[in-house]
Amino acid sequence: MTVGQILVDAAARAGWYGLFRRSLGPQIRGGESAALLRFGDRPILNHGDSFDLLLAYDWGNINRFAAELPLRPDSVVLFDPDAGEVPEVIERTDARCVAAPLAQTAKSAPGVRANMVGLGLVAHALGLVPEDLKSELEKALGDKGEEILAGSLEGLRLGAELCESLPADIWPKVVRPAPLAVPRWSITGNEAAGMGAIRGGVRFVAAYPITPSTEILEWLAPNLTRVGGQLVQVEDELASVNMIVGASFGGTPSLTATSGPGLSLMLEGLGMAVGAEFPITLIDVQRGGPSTGIPTKSEQSDFNIAVYGMHGDAPHIVCAPTSIPDCLSTVQWAVSAAEAAQCPAIVLSDQNMGQSRAIVDPPKSGGPVAERRLAQVEDGAAYKRYALTNDGVSPMSVPGMKGGEYTADGLAHNERGTPSTQASDHQSQLDKRLRKLETLDCDDVWAEVAGDGPVAVIAWGSLTEAAREAVERSNGAARLIGVRVILPLQEEAMAKALDGVSKVLVVEQNHGAQFFHFLKGHYSLPQTVESLHRPGPLPIRPVEILAAITAMKGDA
Amino acid sequence: MNQVIAHEVDFTDYKSDVTPVWCPGCGDYAVLSAITKALAGLGLARENVALISGIGCSSRIAAYTSVYGFHGIHGRALPIAQGLKLARPDLTVLCAGGDGDGFSIGGNHFMHACRRNLDLTYIVMDNNVYGMTKGQASPTSAADWTESKLTPEGPGVPPFQPLDIALAAGASHVARCFSGKVQMLTKTIAEAIQHPGFSFIQVISPCVTYRPEMRDFKNLVHESFTEACTDRREARRRLIDDDGFSLGTLFKSVEPSYKPSHRNSEPLDELERQFAL
Ligand SMILES: Cc1ncc(C[n+]2csc(CCOP(=O)(O)OP(=O)(O)O)c2C)c(N)n1
């Protein structure tokens, strides 16, 4: 994994865009792992169709994850002959297998490890020289000492030599990109989500760790304190969701991050934030479910619980970043939208984005910041916390405001907040809470729309970028609608985006076609709507989406 | 604790105009009186006080005061109160609820709130029963209490020991009161508010509807915790002979609280520099 990190950052310094995803086995430490990298001279935000090169240090548990490493007959597999024969699953792909004695090369000099030889080899093939790698190497090795650094550099040199000794025709031709004027960012989806939270104004976070969302919380812990905020580790997810509601009651924009099992535990608290009307933001980095599922691998199967999970009629915000850098802007938007609408916002990220690293152009600074509509209160006049307003947003007081004293309540209540079982109070408060979402302005953010072909590919989350690539390769047959705002519904914008569309293809990573059924139930769509869906962990790739587009185009 | 107001205040100013749903004779009325009297006695400005509660008859108390209130969900009053206190250390934060709310569904939060020792006052109106859901056994009901349809042969497990657990978990102010002794309760609540740390008060508060025999508790209680121990081990030893009716402040000691680290605010682009290659 260190090798992958060094390579992607060094390549980025040399001018490449890149994407680095990890595939990990179930072991806590060690065990099988693969660093999956894709480079290009324009932004790379999806994992592509297949790999040009597989560098195998060993074949441990390869059968468990070979399916995650699609190869073509013209792909190249570099394998270490000391690690045993090329296994059947790999041979079956007809990829060209070439021996590269990594371990043996490493033994030829003291202090050299095979992983550095491999790094040197691939780096050389990409046109990187050891100098490009040196600063990343120093960063990765930290203070492990001169000797280790020298051994590593020697390993890189030997790797480059080994690369030269291999048949020249195995390498695709690469042209080193021009050096950069402005440094790019190297960022994971989880880091981007954390930064988005801070940019949006979040200053209180309650945390209970769970894969694959923990890095958001670990990143926020030190960084929040740098902007005067705080993160507290709590006893469970019931505590985290309720603590952020408490902090929000106090006036502080608040957030927590979790994954499916944690979201399940938080539902009651989320419902309270709907009923008592408090803004909070919850990021769910989805993994395989149900139950403990596949903690380390991606899926988009929490769609239904995020949309429909709460009991009662509980309007709230659900949105999903469409790419790694978009984790920043979508979380930032979610925080400000939650504050504006005084309700919870659920952000559906997934392992695929959260734990992958991308090289991206630095995002624009600025963007929306939490702004709560505060009440003008006078001492003496009875303050109505849940006043019925035209846009449904009731000006809120916070403790400390004299004359704004009220009791927030999850019980059905009247305008003042006094518990009420009266039909008219219940009806008018339900109407009000729906109204504030209907009036929430989502026009600029609701979706990524691109192309104008007659087949609309509607995707969401981390599959948006794979869909975009498929649309771009469809020769005008398709258009992309990558939905970012799932709730509140965006009927008008959707109708506009579907103008001229004859067929719809819905793409998602789950077993039950959850998004497909949601779209069919809530939107008016053309007659032909097909679904391309499968559970994790194998990401749906552009080539598969393209094939589905082609098939739909074909049967008129 | 927040700033006090100079002029005389009437405790009824701290009561709201909402009529309680409580049964006539319920012990919780006296707790409401004691809380409002303690706030008045301390002269705390209403806008700087927040009372957070869960769900249950007793948890209805939040709406009956005129300070900022939060009537939340069953068992989660303490997390809400702690989130508020961490975000707004300037406020006086009180938390209140029942024995089911605090010791059963919210039991885990109770232990961890004791450990964190934030400057909060937590009042549990312990009626040895679930009042709101009409009379089931609570964690503090006796093992052989057979009056509930849900456990006709009794809950069959020994009762939860609130004071023992609060002490073991790290609460820094631990007391037991009786709703029938309002003056003592008022004084204890005021002291708890002034104590810088997590103060826990178990208030024996009879449910006259589902535990009518609790009316007689007035004859059983005795003020045995005369002087508060400042040594936790000594306090635990005192509990060995406790019959559950000893009243008074058992333990009180100023101890470190959980404190989030705070630094001066840096500009955002300073933070974002870490991502640039
Ligand atoms: C999650 C959840 N489970 C169950 C209930 C039902 N319920 C409401 S109050 C209560 C128990 C109340 O007992 P206690 O906290 O001792 O308060 P009391 O009514 O006795 O004052 C229960 C079980 C609920 N509201 N929420």
Ligand code: SF4
């Ligand atoms: S049921 Fe019991 S606890 Fe509830 S209000 Fe009546 S007397 Fe009080």
